[in-house]
Structures are given as C-alpha cells and as structure tokens.
Amino acid sequence: GDSVTQMEGPVTLSEEAFLTINCTYTATGYPSLFWYVQYPGEGLQLLLKATKADDKGSNKGFEATYRKETTSFHLEKGSVQVSDSAVYFCALSTTSGTYKYIFGTGTRLKVLA
C-alpha cells in the first residue's frame, strides 16, 4: 500500500544552518505531496505542497521538489531560525481509488540560538 518514510529526529541545528529533512514515498498513481508543520501544543498547518512531478512548493523560506524518479519530496531551508523549531510531517494524498491521506512519522527540529 501507499506509504511515507521520513528521516527520524530529533534534528538539532544552530541558527542560520542549512536544513534538510528527507522524505520518500511509495504510491500508485500521481499523489499530491505535502509538508505540514506542528508547533508545540498546536494542530498541524500546511507548510507547502506540490501536486505533480517536478513542481516545487515553497513557503517561508522552505522548499521541496516533487521528484517522481526518486519518489522523494525532501524539505530544505537555507538558514533556519529558532522560531522554526517544530515537528515536520511529510504526507501524501492517495489517488488510487481511495481518498486517504498518509503521513510520515514526523521529524522534530530544534534550532539553537
């Protein structure tokens, strides 16, 4: 079945460091891909998305490119801030006859000043 695999955390970085969080997926058809962010004590909110191959989603300095050939959607940011500390979830929405969302296990990011 469809699945999402993302790198385990926690990831600890110094402020202004470069961030990469890896995400790979298994899916039939052409799913849409998402990154959601969860700040402490809150629900999830969309960070960025891509709906077809080679699309690049971007928001708040974060970027991710939908790579069908490597089935990946890695999240990157050139210079992280303390305020980016949160849990990041990679997700896909299925297109193969069901209407589910599949989430990864989440990656906790901690940015130190």
Add this chain to the structure above:
Amino acid sequence: EAQVTQNPRYLITVTGKKLTVTCSQNMNHEYMSWYRQDPGLGLRQIYYSMNVEVTDKGDVPEGYKVSRKEKRNFPLILESPSPNQTSLYFCASSPLTGTSGKKETQYFGPGTRLLVL
C-alpha cells in the same frame, strides 16, 4: 474566521464509558477526516468522509465510529473506549476540486487529548 473546532480539548475517562468528540468546520468543505497522533507513529487516519452520509475507513478504524449527517459536523464516537485509545486526536477538513474530487490542503483542528484509564 475560517476554522475547525473540536470539543472537548482534554478528556479523561474510564474503560467502557462511551464518549463523543465533536468536530465542526465553517468553510463548507466536503472532505473531513479524523486522525490519531501517537509518539513514533505520526498521524494515522481513522475515518474520513467525502460528503454528507458518505464515510469510509482509514488505516486504524477499529474501536471508532463516525457519522456525517450535516456537512459541517463530523463527530468521532468511541462506543467502549480502551486504554490503547489514549492518544491525541485531530479533526481536519478540506475542499474537493475538479470532477475527480481531487483533495486539497487539509485544515486541522487544535486537537483533543484523550486519556482512557
């Protein structure tokens, strides 16, 4: 303000005592869904609904029921809660677009933390 609301936010109950967690959205979204979040497991989908009176199982539906009698509401029912249902629960909604009903961005509620003793 566009939002998804859940009630209650915190709940402590005992094994076997039926409970309902309510979810309501004011964005006229067709698609609604329930998730549970557990450490190391991420979010797992319990049930979803494509529209009124249309519901289907997600990946972990055992022990849960849902109903969709109105477009804005999607309550989660635990008929006989057990300790393994202790978790953080999220409701979410999204619009459907196009003739194929493609799903768009989900909007999440603030979460309900449930403890079953």
